[in-house]
Amino acid sequence: xxxxxxxxxxxxxxxxxxxxxxxxxxxxxxxxxxxxxxxxxxxxxxxxxxxxxxxxxxxxxxxxxxxxxxxxxxxxxxxxxxxxxxxxxxxxxxxxxxxxxxxxxxxxxxxxxxxxxxxxxxxxxxxxxxxxxxxxxxxxxxxxxxxxxxxxxxxxxxxxxxxxxxxxxxxxxxxxxxxxxxxxxxxxxxxxxxxxxxxxxxxxxxxxxxxxxxxxxxxxxxxxxxxxxxxxxxxxxxxxxxxxxxxxxxxxxxxxxxxxxxxxxxxxxxxxxxxxxxxxxxxxxxxxxxxxxxxxxxxxxxxxxxxxxxxxxx
Amino acid sequence: xxxxxxxxxxxxxxxxxxxxxxxxxxxxxxxxxxxxxxxxxxxxxxxxxxxxxxxxxxxxxxxxxxxxxxxxxxxxxxxxxxxxxxxxxxxxxxxxxxxxxxxxxxxxxxxxxxxxxxxxxxxxxxxxxxxxxxxxxxxxxxxxxxxxxxxxxxxxxxxxxxxxxxxxxxxxxxxxxxxxxxxxxxxxxxxxxxxxxxxxxxxxxxxxxxxxxxxxxxxxxxxxxxxxxxxxxxxxxxxxxxxxxxxxxxxxxxxxxxxxxxxxxxxxxxxxxxxxxxxxxxxxxxxxxxxx
Numbered sequence: 001x002x003x004x005x006x007x008x009x010x011x012x013x014x015x016x017x018x019x020x021x022x023x024x025x026x027x028x029x030x031x032x033x034x035x036x037x038x039x040x041x042x043x044x045x046x047x048x049x050x051x052x053x054x055x056x057x058x059x060x061x062x063x064x065x066x067x068x069x070x071x072x073x074x075x076x077x078x079x080x081x082x083x084x085x086x087x088x089x090x091x092x093x094x095x096x097x098x099x100x101x102x103x104x105x106x107x108x109x110x111x112x113x114x115x116x117x118x119x120x121x122x123x124x125x126x127x128x129x130x131x132x133x134x135x136x137x138x139x140x141x142x143x144x145x146x147x148x149x150x151x152x153x154x155x156x157x158x159x160x161x162x163x164x165x166x167x168x169x170x171x172x173x174x175x176x177x178x179x180x181x182x183x184x185x186x187x188x189x190x191x192x193x194x195x196x197x198x199x200x201x202x203x204x205x206x207x208x209x210x211x212x213x214x215x216x217x218x219x220x221x222x223x224x225x226x227x228x229x230x231x232x233x234x235x236x237x238x239x240x241x242x243x244x245x246x247x248x249x250x251x252x253x254x255x256x257x258x259x260x261x262x263x264x265x266x267x268x269x270x271x272x273x274x275x276x277x278x279x280x281x282x283x284x285x286x287x288x289x290x291x292x293x294x295x296x297x298x299x300x301x302x303x304x305x306x307x308x309x310x311x312x313x314x
Numbered sequence: 315x316x317x318x319x320x321x322x323x324x325x326x327x328x329x330x331x332x333x334x335x336x337x338x339x340x341x342x343x344x345x346x347x348x349x350x351x352x353x354x355x356x357x358x359x360x361x362x363x364x365x366x367x368x369x370x371x372x373x374x375x376x377x378x379x380x381x382x383x384x385x386x387x388x389x390x391x392x393x394x395x396x397x398x399x400x401x402x403x404x405x406x407x408x409x410x411x412x413x414x415x416x417x418x419x420x421x422x423x424x425x426x427x428x429x430x431x432x433x434x435x436x437x438x439x440x441x442x443x444x445x446x447x448x449x450x451x452x453x454x455x456x457x458x459x460x461x462x463x464x465x466x467x468x469x470x471x472x473x474x475x476x477x478x479x480x481x482x483x484x485x486x487x488x489x490x491x492x493x494x495x496x497x498x499x500x501x502x503x504x505x506x507x508x509x510x511x512x513x514x515x516x517x518x519x520x521x522x523x524x525x526x527x528x529x530x531x532x533x534x535x536x537x538x539x540x541x542x543x544x545x546x547x548x549x550x551x552x553x554x555x556x557x558x559x560x561x562x563x564x565x566x567x568x569x570x571x572x573x574x575x576x577x578x579x580x581x582x583x584x585x586x587x588x589x590x591x592x593x594x595x596x597x598x599x600x601x602x603x604x605x606x
Contacts, residue, residue: 050413103593103597113355114592115596117547118588122586125582125585129582238424238427283424284429287421287425288421294405295404
């Protein structure tokens with residue numbers, strides 16, 4: 001399937017999802033759906049770097065929070081429409097991703113992973129000490145009750161996240177099937193050999209970090225309007241990092257569909273578990289599933305199905 | 315800004331004491347990451363586990379937290395050996411330790427933290443011991459709080475013992491060798507997997523003691539371990555991978571820098587220091603101070 005038909009089909013599926021959600025006439029569907037879609041974006045974004053190039057990013061929460069705090073910053077300064085905020089958030093977190101990658105990606109892979117973990121702590125320290133965006137007390141972002149055409153504001157947020165998810169998935173799939181994607185795969189399989197064969201590995205890794213970081217920031221931009229009150233410990237929560245790693249790992253990291261399956265599956269399980277059991281238990285569930293899957297099914301759910309036809313080598 | 319001499323001197327002493335404690339926190343990572351090349355990011359979680367065991371025994375039986383941790387050493391050693399066995403069978407043997415191994419340890423970190431929250435809640439816990447309440451030592455203008463001094467001294471003893479073990483015994487030398495040449499090690503009639511298992515067991519065992527030090531120094535809650543991830547790796551990389559003397563020097567340096575930051579800019583800035591040092595080291599001298 002080419003990219004354009006795929007885009008159109010994705011948009012059609014998104015439209016169907018939105019219509020069904022509206023027909024249910026229950027605001028909870030939008031609140032829960034928003035969270036699941038947010039995880040689809042985060043997992044897909046993580047997979048662009050983690051799955052395609054094999055570099056583990058533990059700092060999803062940092063990029064997500066960058067996006068969220070970009071919104072808070074502009075909300076205090078001069079409220080902008082959400083689509084514009086998403087673009088700004090993408091620029092900010094993409095640049096931070098680029099800078100971080102530039103400092104650490106020349107070294108062994110594990111240094112990058114450690115640096116991303118530390119990045120989350122440091123950004124949190126900066127935000128806690130920055131009073132303009134609320135500091136450690138947090139910031140209120142009151143969402144408007146109504147929006148023209150759609151009516152309720154949560155439906156508007158849901159629609160935005162739905163479109164972001166489509167954008168992320170289409171981007172991931174396009175990368176996978178382009179020269180860029182083959183370049184990423186060579187880095188994952190054998191970086192030294194790739195370098196020797198003339199693949200510009202550092203450049204490719206930086207591109208992957210930037211795209212991945214930008215999408216994480218975009219997922220975070222509408223978040224303050226969704227949650228209403230943003231504080232550092234919720235924006236930088238470890239659950240974002242764990243989920244965005246667990247979802248692709250459980251779904252399968254080799255293709256774009258893996259993170260989507262993982263995100264929808266885990267996202268729905270968590271929504272159900274949060275309502276029926278407790279939020280601490282559902283986090284435990286994610287952790288246990290992650291460990292069980294990496295130990296027992298290294299290629300995730302997609303790896304459980306044998307390939308029907310063998311792909312020709314790139 | 316006018317800076318008083320007393321304040322600087324006290325910040326320096328506090329930094330050295332803090333550094334001694336950081337050395338105990340990092341020594342496990344120096345062995346696991348520096349020598350064995352296992353990126354055990356769950357190490358801080360094991361430290362917090364050590365803190366809670368010290369807390370549990372202390373609150374139930376009134377036993378000294380550090381003494382408890384010494385008794386808990388074999389338990390943590392076995393735990394570490396078991397974790398390594400799973401890691402070896404699932405990742406190292408299959409040669410896919412990079413991506414999935416990291417995810418495995420990250421999952422462990424998360425599971426430990428959530429389990430501790432489920433069992434103990436998110437309240438801060440603390441221990442009681444005679445020396446915690448002793449008045450600080452006064453040496454002229456310097457104040458030395460006992461709750462910092464005792465962990466620091468025992469930590470130095472721990473590092474000294476480990477350094478002797480690594481440089482003088484056959485097993486210790488085999489651990490240092492396992493990172494360099496596994497085949498040569500086999501020719502010396504030592505099984506590399508067994509040696510690595512022992513080393514990883516020791517690495518996790520140090521977490522029991524570091525955990526006890528932590529809860530003596532400050533109250534502990536489950537998610538506090540995350541603050542130490544940046545610190546331990548910063549110290550480990552700064553000191554030079556796999557070098558215990560380097561670890562000690564780097565720990566002291568970080569302790570002093572953090573102490574000065576906390577004294578002159580406020581304690582809420584301290585966590586950012588380690589990251590700055592980590593990035594600077596990676597950019598300028600990735601081999602660290604005493605690196606090969």
